[in-house]
Amino acid sequence: MQIRVVVNGVAHETDVEPRLLLVQYLREALGLTGTKVGCDTSSCGACTVLVDGESVKSCTMLAVQADGTEVTTIEGLAPEGGLHPVQAAFREHHGLQCGFCTAGMVMATVSLLDEIAEPTERDVRLGLEGNLCRCTGYHNIVRAVLAAAGTPA
Amino acid sequence: MIPAQFEYVRADSADAALAVLAEHGDDAKLLAGGMSLLPLMKLRLATPAVLVDVGPLRDLSYVRDAGDHVAIGALTRHRDLEVSDLLAGECAPLRAVAAEVGDNQVRHRGTLGGSVAHGDPASDLPAALLALDATFAVRGPGGEREIAASEFFHGFLETELAPDELLTEIRVPKLPGVRFSYQKFNRRAQDWAIVGALAVRNGETRVALVNMGGTPLRAKGVEEALAAGASVVDAAERAADGTDPPADLNATPEFREHLARVLVRRALDAVA
Numbered sequence: 001m002q003i004r005v006v007v008n009g010v011a012h013e014t015d016v017e018p019r020l021l022l023v024q025y026l027r028e029a030l031g032l033t034g035t036k037v038g039c040d041t042s043s044c045g046a047c048t049v050l051v052d053g054e055s056v057k058s059c060t061m062l063a064v065q066a067d068g069t070e071v072t073t074i075e076g077l078a079p080e081g082g083l084h085p086v087q088a089a090f091r092e093h094h095g096l097q098c099g100f101c102t103a104g105m106v107m108a109t110v111s112l113l114d115e116i117a118e119p120t121e122r123d124v125r126l127g128l129e130g131n132l133c134r135c136t137g138y139h140n141i142v143r144a145v146l147a148a149a150g151t152p153a
Numbered sequence: 154m155i156p157a158q159f160e161y162v163r164a165d166s167a168d169a170a171l172a173v174l175a176e177h178g179d180d181a182k183l184l185a186g187g188m189s190l191l192p193l194m195k196l197r198l199a200t201p202a203v204l205v206d207v208g209p210l211r212d213l214s215y216v217r218d219a220g221d222h223v224a225i226g227a228l229t230r231h232r233d234l235e236v237s238d239l240l241a242g243e244c245a246p247l248r249a250v251a252a253e254v255g256d257n258q259v260r261h262r263g264t265l266g267g268s269v270a271h272g273d274p275a276s277d278l279p280a281a282l283l284a285l286d287a288t289f290a291v292r293g294p295g296g297e298r299e300i301a302a303s304e305f306f307h308g309f310l311e312t313e314l315a316p317d318e319l320l321t322e323i324r325v326p327k328l329p330g331v332r333f334s335y336q337k338f339n340r341r342a343q344d345w346a347i348v349g350a351l352a353v354r355n356g357e358t359r360v361a362l363v364n365m366g367g368t369p370l371r372a373k374g375v376e377e378a379l380a381a382g383a384s385v386v387d388a389a390e391r392a393a394d395g396t397d398p399p400a401d402l403n404a405t406p407e408f409r410e411h412l413a414r415v416l417v418r419r420a421l422d423a424v425a
């Protein structure tokens with residue numbers, strides 16, 4: 001089936017099999033491998049991307065469901081060579097250890113801060129409940145999100 | 154994990170969806186947000202030959218004041234319930250329970266109608282709708298019919314919905330200022346409830362249970378005890394009466410019965 005998706009500001013028209021997952025489309029058809037496949041069961045959040053500005057788990061969405069939408073992946077958050085404020089905060093506060101969950105954490109954070117501009121620590125912990133860090137580096141992740149929001153930690 | 158092959162049909166209207174269902178019957182499955190169906194398809198526990206995508210039907214996404222009740226389009230997302238001002242005033246328990254479903258990513262995609270039609274006894278919203286005495290508007294080849302929540306859930310993932318019918322609207326009686334408490338017990342924040350209990354008090358007290366049997370359940374023993382003047386402690390002791398809780402990796406049936414009594418007591422204490 002022919003789909004038209006704007007990914008990171010660029011329109012793509014692609015013929016896809018209906019059962020193709022959005023995450024496969026992004027990684028394999030478009031080569032955007034910043035989005036990770038972790039658990040593949042919509043638990044871990046490593047595959048989180050934005051669809052029309054809202055966080056979704058791209059392992060549990062079909063590419064055909066993204067037809068007509070705008071998708072943002074970690075590659076599209078900031079201009080080439082630059083960092084989005086959330087990415088900068090994760091670097092500044094060392095909000096990562098192995099880094100595998102980081103793209104998903106950052107994308108979920110961008111969506112969360114769009115919905116709650118001045119989150120409390122509790123808002124952040126609840127807001128990121130769909131993203132797991134197997135290094136258990138949650139404290140610094142929460143600090144990074146609060147810093148990105150300009151909320152005192 | 155990749156679903157088995159299927160034919161994909163995007164419905165551009167409820168009528169178009171019904172026509173595809175009429176043609177394919179049991180071989181077709183409706184796709185709303187996909188938060189329950191797609192995981193089942195990836196595990197190949199569900200292998201529909203035809204997938205009818207009703208997700209884009211925006212005219213089935215709304216929360217409206219309908220006089221004595223709030224009318225909610227079946228494709229309204231959990232996220233939209235969670236931030237609904239109308240629900241905050243007229244049916245706060247539904248809004249609060251919607252905010253407990255899954256995680257942000259799931260609530261951005263999952264729909265109320267999808268959750269109801271899936272009929273998972275471990276889901277939060279079907280039990281809430283049971284406690285709230287909701288009704289469901291369903292369209293099929295013979296026109297529309299309205300089904301009470303109490304008549305809708307038949308067994309594990311089995312509902313009154315026929316293969317050629319489409320759930321279009323959920324109707325929830327208004328309960329402004331109602332006292333309520335939802336107690337959800339799980340091990341990880343985003344998980345399904347191992348057991349959940351919702352108490353709603355508006356004169357009488359209604360109690361619904363999550364994951365205590367093949368369907369969402371009303372805790373009838375508790376409600377009867379309270380109506381007869383029993384104390385919260387005594388009424389909560391009857392929380393597991395008439396239930397048939399499942400055994401799985403998370404809990405034995407006995408542990409679930411214990412959880413039900415504790416969670417119902419907490420919920421009743423909160424609305425006392």
